[in-house]
Amino acid sequence: MLYGDISSFQPMEIYVDDEAKLTLHGLVQHYIKLSELEKNRKLNDLLDALDFNQVVIFVKSVTRAAELNKLLVECNFPSICIHSGMSQEERLTRYKSFKEGHKRILVATDLVGRGIDIERVNIVINYDMPDSADTYLHRVGRAGRFGTKGLAITFVSSASDSDVLNQVQERFEVDIKELPEQIDTSTYRASQQAACYFTSEALVHLTEIICRPKENPRSIIQIPATVSGDGMAFIIAQDDKPSPPDSYGSYIGLMDPSTEGFFRQLAVEFDTYKNPRDIDKNHIAIDTIDVEHPVAVRSLNDVGIDLKSGRNIRIKIEYDGLKKILQVHVAYANEPMVSFLKHKIAMEDTVPQQAYVGFTGSTGHISETHQILDWNFTLYALPEDSLNQGIGGSKPTTVLHILIPTLVVLALAAILILAAARRRRKARREGWKDIEKLAKNAANAPKFFTYKQLEKATRGFSKENLLGIGGFGSVYKGVLPDSTIAVKKINATSSQGEKEYLAEICTIGRLRHKNLVQLLGWCHDRKQLLLVYEYMPNGSLDRYIGKEFLNWETRFKILSGLASVLLYLHEECDNLVVHRDVKPNNVMLDTNYNAHLGDFGLARLLGDDAFVTTMVAGTIGYLAPEVSYTGRATPESDVYSFGMVVLEVVCGRRSRGVMEEFSLVDAVWSLHEKGALLSSVDQALRGRCDEEQVRRSLVVGLACLNPNQMERPKMRKVVQVFLNGDEPLMEVPLARPTEVCLSLPSSSAELGCFRVSGGGSPDEITIQYDGCYTK
Known part of the structure; x- marks a missing residue:
């Protein structure tokens, strides 16, 4: 399961004196040793890899701030900068844009950055090392406020940088470790407020229906596409333990017979199989302590949406803590959302004060694959005065003393695709799954690029950037901020295109030799297949x-x-x-x-x-x-x-x-x-x-x-x-x-010798079988 951690709110004070210690709640600190020339590439990699609400990047000079912001914008990052070279009015306008969430990355110098105090900032990156330990503390204090989990990353590129880092660790008695190659970016902390509001938007991917009979667990038999099961669920759970062992089938990974009624949790299930107590095999339900008796349920047939249609489906889950209303919205992708299911529920009586947010899914004898393609989890606090108002203006109740998660945009994107499509479409989807799986699992896996990035790099795949045309694709020159690349765009009409694409990712992705063309990245976006190579200036x-x-x-x-x-x-x-x-x-x-x-x-x-x-x-x-x-x-x-x-x-x-x-x-x-x-x-x-x-x-x-x-x-x-x-x-x-010796597949013929002339055209064919020649 994929979870986001929700912990209680703890206010923070940041101060510096001779006895000061760095005691920021939930703050994780790392450093990266690298050269000045490596900073831009590493920053790009970090912003691609990290899940963040808002990021502040600190630099030393006005010139550096402007240049870095320009680079980020060219790389399609939602960035804006403020520095002392701007007028006060311009700085305030830009700061407001960042504070209101229109831009998620802020590049700032220390002088103007001291006023930054945004509750959604969860990451601070010290692109340039600060001059002192005090400045370091002022910088990293921007991350991890309001109980959110904060991450501070510092670039160390000189001996003086190392000296400042040592001063920080000694003065504040903290252990700042080197950033590992793999870091956990899936955990979020939310402040519990007496009144809360959260939303969640989702796309899920369900593919490949198979049957595994009990008599022979290893056998895999295809069955009709009209059969499917069982589904998945969005869950707010009391802990991060794996699903109970018997939570398969209709339990959708939420609970099993031994734990039913004991868990404090809330789940919104997307059910694709009709069990005895279900209304049909295409519905959404809200579960608390019992999956067989949901507190609310409705068939998606009412709004003309089929979980097994093969179309992209967006689902938005919204909870208003003041009104105590949980609401589910649903729509096919690119269509307006409609309010589908509404239920009144007291969150403080349903889930514990500290909980985990994530997903579960299950299968029975009939199986489907669940895939979360995108998940963005952002948290906001409600205004303080709203906590002092009851519903409809009534007096405060005990709910005001219980911390409830204030979740605002949970964007879940997914494709609910069951194997109801034709065999050709199914094979195509399987090819996509193989591409993703093998590309990600390959040693030194190449980087994933978005189509938008490559389109911009190649100037819209213009004729001027065309380097050549091959058997199943065209190759274009592309320019990224830090390098020049060659982009192979696979011909969509080539019957072998996807196979060749998969072959290149899987083959080159695991090979390393100075005389091989280096595969830098790949993309399958907007139904396009693309490969990114290092650029060879002297051509072929x-x-x-x-x-x-x-x-x-x-x-x-x-x-x-x-x-x-x-x-x-x-x-x-x-x-x-x-x-x-x-x-x-x-x-x-x-x-x-x-x-x-x-x-x-x-x-x-x-x-x-x-x-x-x-x-x-x-x-x-x-x-x-x-x-x-x-x-x-x-x-x-x-x-x-x-x-x-x-x-x-x-x-x-x-x-x-x-x-x-x-x-x-x-x-x-x-x-x-x-x-x-x-x-x-x-x-x-x-x-x-x-x-x-x-x-x-x-x-x-x-x-x-x-x-x-x-x-x-x-x-x-x-x-x-x-x-x-x-x-x-x-x-x-x-x-x-003039002889061509072949190894023949026949068990009775080890070698066959073909008499040829003219370098390959046979005028006499002699095949040897068991020591005898047949002409």
């Missing part, structure tokens, strides 16, 4: 072959880097990876013309098997001949593609394909037979290169292009030849081999 290798001159040293560096990364993929990473589309278009060049292999849209992670069988995929001309017959990609087929790249780079011309007359492969083999291999070298290099190194590279290329996959070298041998001029070369026959 294909633009240089036969067009722009590269000296031999640069070409050899490119080939060595490409060989190194293929060795990593084939032998050195955790799982064998077959790229399946090695070609110059997918070799990117950085500022120093180092090779970076990219475009993993066809790549596959392999386990114990040494090949992957799928539809024939790749680029004609770079595909190994055996792949055309078997559809199996192997490390050896990557080696063949690498050999083709070697010939193109050394000879300075693109291949016309092995099936074409006068193809590059035929030409180089022919010159090799005549003992004139160096005659194939790019004329622009003649007399300007190490001829022995060039000759050895051509031999490597021909060895990799052997039609017999069993005779091709391993990438480790290729790397050794490139790195060591004394390493013995692999043997290459004088004439081009």
Whole structure:
């Protein structure tokens, strides 16, 4: 379950004298050691990761405040700044905008920031270290007021910064620890007031209906989409313990038979299964001590809303502590909210003074997946004079002495999607779920970007920013405040688009090598699939072959880097990876013309098997001949593609394909037979290169292009030849081999030999079965 903590209100006083101690209620303090150049990136990461009501960021100078605020606004953060360089009128106007919640981030200098005292500020970030311990206390005192849990984060970038931090810890006897990589951002504290008001808006995601019979718990059987169960609930609970063990099915994780009637809690349930006492299988109910006898219930059929419709549904829960009215509003997304269910309830008699806010859900034999896509939890206090008024002007009652949570915007967004959609739509949703799960669980998981961020970075995916168009998407140049990126926008009409998208996230997300294109982030928003890479200023290798001159040293560096990364993929990473589309278009060049292999849209992670069988995929001309017959990609087929790249780079011309007359492969083999291999070298290099190194590279290329996959070298041998001029070369026959040896799937045929001519067109096929030849 996901919970937000509600604790009692405790007023605070902030003071500084010789005996002062930092005793701010609920304040958590951390520091981050980093350089000045790293501050902007770290601030961006923090604001993306933290759940906050309002944030104050303190800086030292007017110039720094203006520059930082401009950067935050460019990154689409709701930021505003105040500093001493502004007129008093302008500062007050901006301060009012922040105080009223129109802006959630305030950048301030110390002089004007001392007046900030906003109850919704729960985080203070010291972008610049204050000059003294006193100033530090004045700054962090802005977080954690009115009983809310506060977080103070300080950037430490110099020795003097460390000295001030040490003074703070010694003077106020506090332990300020380094910020961990993972911090808990889901907990909130709310002040309990005698009268309270809270709202909550929600979207939930329910998918994949399956049946798990008791006789065989491991079996999973699909059943009709008309069956579903059981639902989920928004809950204010007395503690943060897990749901009771028998709270499955109709109990929706709230309670079970042994605890029914003993819990002090309030729940609003969204029920998708009709149990004996339920009115139907599409209703909302308010539960307290008993789920079988809700205090209020109504069918969603009354307002034409179906929890299983597959449409986005917004739900808003609102409680007025003065009137003691709990109200539920509901609507499909982008439609006006309607008041759906209203019930009078005394919160002080229902939930304890200290409680937890969150969600529960359950399934029975029939299952559905619940997903909370967004949850924003904000708290406000009611005016003091409202606490002295009874309902309708009556005298104060005992409720005025009980602290009630004052919750204001609980924004819950979700999709209630049950597997009532067609099989194609279901498969599509499963693909989304896989993408999210695998991307988040991958080691060094790339960052998630919003579509709005990438749209702005690429200037609306303009033609001016278009870098190129691939088989299933276009690549655009993008500019972020701190870096330049390349954004691949997957073609929505590509039948393979989502599969290739998933392959790139899952494959590149766990790979790390200096010659791989780094995947920085990803996005699936507004039904768009996008990948974010580091930008390669010199483009792809294909633009240089036969067009722009590269000296031999640069070409050899490119080939060595490409060989190194293929060795990593084939032998050195955790799982064998077959790229399946090695070609110059997918070799990117950085500022120093180092090779970076990219475009993993066809790549596959392999386990114990040494090949992957799928539809024939790749680029004609770079595909190994055996792949055309078997559809199996192997490390050896990557080696063949690498050999083709070697010939193109050394000879300075693109291949016309092995099936074409006068193809590059035929030409180089022919010159090799005549003992004139160096005659194939790019004329622009003649007399300007190490001829022995060039000759050895051509031999490597021909060895990799052997039609017999069993005779091709391993990438480790290729790397050794490139790195060591004394390493013995692999043997290459004088004439081009004409056999393609295949591993056939039949249990009775271990090897098949195809007699080929013209580099890949079979004129005689010979298949060996159990030692006998059949023609």
